[in-house]
Amino acid sequence: MSVSNFCKFVQFVLFFEAVGAAGQSETRRPSQARIEMFGATGSSILLPGFSKEHFQNVHFIRWTFLATQILDYYNTTQRPSFTNLYKNRCNFFPSNGSLVLRNVTMEDQGQYRVQINLNYSRSREIKLNVVEPLSQPLIMSDLTDVDTTVELICQVSVGKASSIQWRKDDEVITNGPQYQLVQNKLIISKAKKSDCGNYTCTVKNPVSEMNNLYFLSIHGLPPLHRYTVGLSIAALISAAATLFGIIILCLHENSQAIGLELHKKMLQFLQIATMLSLIILFAAFVCWVCGEGPSGIAVFMLVLLSVLLILTILAAYVMKASVSQWLSAILSIKLCSVMMDAVTPLGVIIVICASGILLEEVMKQAGKGCEPVANLQSSIIPAVAVPLIILLLLFGVYIMHYKKPKQQTTGTPPACQDEEDSSQPQCAEEVPLQATSEGNCSNSRSSANGQEPDQT
Missing domain, CATH: 2.60.40.10 (Immunoglobulins)
Structure with missing residues (x-):
């Protein structure tokens, strides 16, 4: 053989070996791939074997778990031989070398390996992680x-x-x-x-x-809304008490039991109470505007309350003599009287109405959330109803006591008695007023003038 032919032969052998090595490396890579799997406790899990491409020329298969042998399979007998630990827990599939592990426990967690013909290059490693299934949170x-x-x-x-x-x-x-x-x-x-x-x-x-x-469910109200509710309830109760006071004062307007000075002091007290109600309600609307932002109704109510508060203050100063004369020079006396008599009841009525409207708006805002409006009503209604009922009962008791002395003073008619002769008989209380004036009272007046009564 010539030298040139020998060199060509050597190159051909080297090329063939390189191609064979490349092909062998391609077949080893997938067979030696490591797989990580997860299994639930108490379940069954399939440990994969090989694909058809790599499951060729198989004479012997062995499965191991860490250092523990699971089974051996010989192609000649076509029957796997399990160890006692895995005999009743595993199923082997000779078609691809896969293995099913039943009733998985935490002790089954670890590294598994399957080998073909005891060749390390034709093996696969599987890492099994056993996880406990979750309960409902x-x-x-x-x-x-x-x-x-x-x-x-x-x-x-x-x-x-x-x-x-x-x-x-x-x-x-x-x-x-x-x-x-x-x-x-x-x-x-x-x-x-x-x-x-x-x-x-x-x-x-x-x-x-x-x-x-x-x-x-989000309960309650924001702080500004809570302040709005509290101030509205306080203004409503204060205005209701002032309204009862105005009614009592009207009942005693022409009574001799209350003097002029006491009447004046009571009127001043009611005006101060009205001012307090207006100020409290004004603060409630300010809290509402800060919490919900300005609106047309809220701004209108703030302006109206401010005007009523100014008029109430002027009405209180009208009662002073110096201020009354000064205002009378500007306004008419009749207008000053109307201001003094009408501003306080008007302010009280507006406070009661505005307080109710504001409480209703707060409950509407509360109803926008997931909390039922009934929960808020159950806390607001007693806070409003209990003081009003107490005031109404006190007012009823006062009216009952007021009517009794009035009936006693108006139920007895005055006696008809001669001013000059006290010895003459008086008119009987049981006799009607018309009969008395035609009978005994006319005879007594005739005797007093020195004339004899007519016997006919």
Whole structure:
């Protein structure tokens, strides 16, 4: 053989070996690939074997778990021989070398290996992770009041969640200024009525996924709304008490029991009470505007209350002599009298009506959230009704005591007696006024003039 032919032969052999090595490396790579799998406790899991491309010229197969042998399979007998530990827990498939492991426990977690013909290059490693399935999550919350930090806690009693997802009305919640996600908690900062609704917690791990629904109801009112309710109730009760006082004063307008000075002091007291009611209601509307923003009705009521407050102050000063003379020089006396008599009742009536309207608006705003309006009504109605009932009972008792002395003073007619002769008989109380004037009273007047009565 010539030298040139020998060199060509050597190149051909090297080329063939390189091609064979490349092909062998391509067949080894998938067979030696490592797989990571997850299985749930108590379930069955399939440990994969080989594909058709790599499952050729198979004479012997062995499965092992760490250092423990699971089975041996000989192609000649076509029957797997299991060890006692896995004899009743496994199913082997000779078509591809896969293995089914039943009733998986935490002890089954680890490294599995399957080999063909005891050749390390024709083996596959499988890492099995055994995970406990999750139970249905339980959602809990602590505070659910307006303007507080509300925490929703999602917990599972069985298993360990690898991820937790929160949704509100089918919208996924992410971290932001309103919501913060910390481990298994959903934190709502400064909760509002709009934050109420359906919240869903979804927990996941590699072998299970569970969720639960929780309805969050935000209770109560914001601080400014609470101030509005309290001030409105105070203004309403104060105005009602002032109205009863005005009615009592009107009953004694022409009575001799109350003097002029006492009448004047009572009128001044009622005017001061009206001023107080107007100021309280004005503060209630200011809190409402700060909480809900300015509106046409609110601004109109603020202006109206300011005008009534100024008129009430002027009416109180009208009662002073110096101020009365000064106002009389500007206004007519009749107008001053109307101002003094009409401003206080008008202010009281407007306070009562405006307080009721404001309380109704607060309840409408409360009804926009998830809390039933009945919960708010159950707390507002007693606060308004109880003081008003007490005032009404006191007013009724006063009226009953007021009528008794009035009936006693008006029920007895005056006796008809001669002024000059006290010895003459008086007119009987039982005799009607018309008969008395025609009979005994005319005879007594004739005797007093020195004339004899007519016998006919």
